[in-house]
Amino acid sequence: MHEQVIYSARGLAKEYQSNRIVISVLKGIDLDIRRGEILSIVGHSGVGKSTLLNLLGLLDTPTSGTLHYRPRNVGNDQVDLARLSLKARARIRNQEFGFVFQFYHLLPDLSLIENVLLPAMILHGRAAYRARRKELEAKASDLLDRVGILARRDFSPNQLSGGERQRAAIARALLNDPQLVFCDEPTGNLDSVTGERIHNLILDLQKTLNVSFVLVTHDERLARLAHRRLLMQDGVFVPQAESIRSRP
């Protein structure tokens, strides 16, 4: 348990307002994410798991509470994310985080490798991307190879199975060498055999790349694969036997 904490949430709360009715979804979440760990978050549908991932992934902002993050390339300093400009937050999201969703979110008009390259286009901008295109394509090909679908690199996502699409989404999430990958129900749309292959892939990537994964899941087997597992109930984490496996 001596791994470095890279992300800390304290007292995180989120309310949604609709028609003057306020719905309190998250009610004081405390969470530490350590370098290179797989953390699973389980809980009933509607409890706020996706809301929490959106806050951690800087896709949305909390109503109250704090988020401190330790970027990979800024020494040991923790950054209070609320103090950053929108641009700086976007940069962290793009450089440090990867995202994998239940329904893949691949763009159908792009080939697989083009989908995988999207985060690099966003990171580098058009001119710099063009200048580094060969190198970045080699990197994308390497990732497609790692996830086992290099032979599909020029296919459209529509020509692929669900498991292959999720593999492509994982490759895309890894392109900018993130420190942390958020997965929201990554096997929720897959049959159990295909889901199991995705579990093994995540485990393998975590070991070889030392990336942290936060997995929101209904899938009991996926949750068990994590080093730690947290149960969300009524807007908070409820205490339970925490350690499932030994540390990485």
Ligand SMILES: Nc1ncnc2c1ncn2[C@@H]1O[C@H](COP(=O)(O)OP(=O)(O)O)[C@@H](O)[C@H]1O
């Ligand atoms: N943008 C939104 N506006 C209003 N309510 C929302 C919004 N997003 C989520 N909710 C509500 O917040 C609750 C938690 O949703 P969510 O985080 O998606 O749960 P989970 O991922 O655990 O199934 C649900 O009641 C949902 O209806």
Ligand SMILES: [Mg+2]
């Ligand atoms: Mg959800």
